[in-house]
Amino acid sequence: AVVSTQSTGYKGKYILGLNYVTWHHAKRECNNAGLILGKVLDGNDLNELKRLFHVFLGAVNETHAKFYKENWLWLGGNDMDSEGDWHWTDGQPMNEFYGMEWTRYMPDNAEYIGTVGQNVLSIARWGQFDDSFDHTRKRRFVCMCPQSASEDTSTGMGISAVYNSTLYNY
Numbered sequence: 531a532v533v534s535t536q537s538t539g540y541k542g543k544y545i546l547g548l549n550y551v552t553w554h555h556a557k558r559e560c561n562n563a564g565l566i567l568g569k570v571l572d573g574n575d576l577n578e579l580k581r582l583f584h585v586f587l588g589a590v591n592e593t594h595a596k597f598y599k600e601n602w603l604w605l606g607g608n609d610m611d612s613e614g615d616w617h618w619t620d621g622q623p624m625n626e627f628y629g630m631e632w633t634r635y636m637p638d639n640a641e642y643i644g645t646v647g648q649n650v651l652s653i654a655r656w657g658q659f660d661d662s663f664d665h666t667r668k669r670r671f672v673c674m675c676p677q678s679a680s681e682d683t684s685t686g687m688g689i690s691a692v693y694n695s696t697l698y699n700y
Contacts, residue, residue, distance in 0.1 A: 542578050544568055546586050546603075547671040553650040553664040556604040556671035557619060567606030568672030573629040576657055578612045579672065583655045590655050596633075602660070604671035607651030610663070617649070620676065624651070633660045 547559055553567075560567050576678035583603070594600055606619040608634050633654075649662040652669060662669075 532681070542582065543674050544579060545673045546580050546582060547640075547673060550668040550670060551604075552666070553604050553608075553652075553662070553669055553671075556669070557606070559645060559671065560606075560673035563673065564675075565673035566676050567604060567619050567676045568625075569606055569620075570653070572627045576629060576651075579653065580655070583673075587655060596654075599667075601655050601665075602652045602662075602669050603655070605651045605653050605659075607659075608649055608664070610649045610664070613649075630644050631659075633656050633658050643669075644661050644679055 532554060545563075547556060549559070551559065557567050570579060580606070587600075590601065607616050607624045608619070609616045611617070617623055630639070643685050648663055650662055650664040652662045653672075654660070
């Protein structure tokens, strides 16, 4: 399910999926709603996401372990086609920006534990990025309208999305 923001006052380009699903399932959920998995192109996007997380999910619970599922959400970045070559699901290259912080030693593809498969991007509620296992981890996710993926939303203009026959205005 994708949550409506009408009662929260949040007006932005991101839409939060509340179900805990794998990255591939999250991508499918967004696509089925006419959306894409979220992109973070700069510090403004990052700040907007952290605001969204706080509005819908509340403050970070400091008693949870760092990688507790409540703390992480899926985004559309991945390096499935070529290890280390990160792209968004729409094919746009994923570029690092000032303020983009990876968790320690990331991205690393989990080579230190003798396995591979960390090919998708997740974001912590406090704004750190991590490469994660696409088939085994289940997390909430962030969608956005494809048109807003490169638009400046600092004007306060919102977006509309239809999900399960319900119109959401942002």
